[in-house]
Amino acid sequence: MTSKKVVELFYDVASPYSWLGFEVICRYKNMWNIDLKFRPAFLGAVMKGSGNKSPTMVQKKVLYMDKDLNRLRDYFNVPMQHPADPIGVIFKKGSLSAMRFLTAVQEREGGNTKAEQVSRELFLRIWNEDKDITEPGSLSEAAVKAGLSESEIKELLELYTSPKMKDKLKSATQDALDYGAFGFPLLVCHVNSKAEVFFGSDRFELMAHCIGEKWLGPQPEKAHPKL
Amino acid sequence: MTSKKVVELFYDVASPYSWLGFEVICRYKNMWNIDLKFRPAFLGAVMKGSGNKSPTMVQKKVLYMDKDLNRLRDYFNVPMQHPADPIGVIFKKGSLSAMRFLTAVQEREGGNTKAEQVSRELFLRIWNEDKDITEPGSLSEAAVKAGLSESEIKELLELYTSPKMKDKLKSATQDALDYGAFGFPLLVCHVNSKAEVFFGSDRFELMAHCIGEKWLGPQPEKAHPKL
Numbered sequence: 317m318t319s320k321k322v323v324e325l326f327y328d329v330a331s332p333y334s335w336l337g338f339e340v341i342c343r344y345k346n347m348w349n350i351d352l353k354f355r356p357a358f359l360g361a362v363m364k365g366s367g368n369k370s371p372t373m374v375q376k377k378v379l380y381m382d383k384d385l386n387r388l389r390d391y392f393n394v395p396m397q398h399p400a401d402p403i404g405v406i407f408k409k410g411s412l413s414a415m416r417f418l419t420a421v422q423e424r425e426g427g428n429t430k431a432e433q434v435s436r437e438l439f440l441r442i443w444n445e446d447k448d449i450t451e452p453g454s455l456s457e458a459a460v461k462a463g464l465s466e467s468e469i470k471e472l473l474e475l476y477t478s479p480k481m482k483d484k485l486k487s488a489t490q491d492a493l494d495y496g497a498f499g500f501p502l503l504v505c506h507v508n509s510k511a512e513v514f515f516g517s518d519r520f521e522l523m524a525h526c527i528g529e530k531w532l533g534p535q536p537e538k539a540h541p542k543l
Numbered sequence: 544m545t546s547k548k549v550v551e552l553f554y555d556v557a558s559p560y561s562w563l564g565f566e567v568i569c570r571y572k573n574m575w576n577i578d579l580k581f582r583p584a585f586l587g588a589v590m591k592g593s594g595n596k597s598p599t600m601v602q603k604k605v606l607y608m609d610k611d612l613n614r615l616r617d618y619f620n621v622p623m624q625h626p627a628d629p630i631g632v633i634f635k636k637g638s639l640s641a642m643r644f645l646t647a648v649q650e651r652e653g654g655n656t657k658a659e660q661v662s663r664e665l666f667l668r669i670w671n672e673d674k675d676i677t678e679p680g681s682l683s684e685a686a687v688k689a690g691l692s693e694s695e696i697k698e699l700l701e702l703y704t705s706p707k708m709k710d711k712l713k714s715a716t717q718d719a720l721d722y723g724a725f726g727f728p729l730l731v732c733h734v735n736s737k738a739e740v741f742f743g744s745d746r747f748e749l750m751a752h753c754i755g756e757k758w759l760g761p762q763p764e765k766a767h768p769k770l
Contacts, residue, residue, distance in 0.1 A: 376725040498603040
């Protein structure tokens, strides 16, 4: 029905590199001939299911990531700030509720627009405002900021803890594992009936090459005048 | 004495991502206003010293790296082939002799030209020809291909196992650890009296931005005509 290449983005709002990847692919989704599908999934289960360890287990990786994220934040123009207690935010509080909520937003909408807006508000809460993303009140606040109506939010708050949404999130997470995920973001590009899988927010140039599109850097709207 | 920015490349021929990083920075070394310094170092000691685990410990990472390296090989135009037994090559045979030999080449030359050529021949042996890099005869063959004379090679074969070369390699490896290394390649850019450290072969676009240079992709000589 369409010649657009399907690109799936598996992500979790607990992952700062997911946010970078999310913003970049959102900037390109109308510039490239792609049909972008958001796949909110649960990073904790991907790490466990793949046997991967968090980079925070290696002290030198933590120090490097800190610098790397600061530089990428500026270069990608994403307003990222480190939470005061990132380990607590990611591992103790976790993102399971938030990802179920996003699953419900997507289920209810049957599309991507609100899922994009609510995802961004959740990324902002955790990675800019250092606010909770686990309580119903927090999810509700994010949804308000994303422009959802009171009645929509009421429905979502009933829906997101349902067995159906729990199963849908599990299923998306399993899909990510089946594509070979050991972390997020994971971009799966369907090219010539083949799934080309890219891990991380640092493979866009290569990905563009593989799907026959042009990479203009992480801020394509500010692309170099000479291009 | 010079306005060129010093860029140090820490690498080990056992690391395929080091080869990609090595070739790309070699392509840019005369295009960018940089003074490139090769820093052959020993990856095994960096992994141990940083407490990092090889990505080969996670099966899904191995499968991903295999695809990732194949795609990057094509996009970067580096003739990489997987050895029949990569684990045996990297972990059982190892690169300690090869990195000591490169240290000696650099010590003897007092420059970069021969170190570049011999490094490339060693990368080719391990990652293209699936040949040994541990025996003196193997190192000698690489040096012959790199254009070194018989007398130079004879000297190098005496020099590379000396305590002085062992210490020099240890010292380079310690420098990498001091810069925060937990793997290779590691690019250290000295900008405004500050060391900006980039891990991996996937930060060149960001690195170019940080040092005020232009990124034209991994094959700048074939840069898009529109640029």
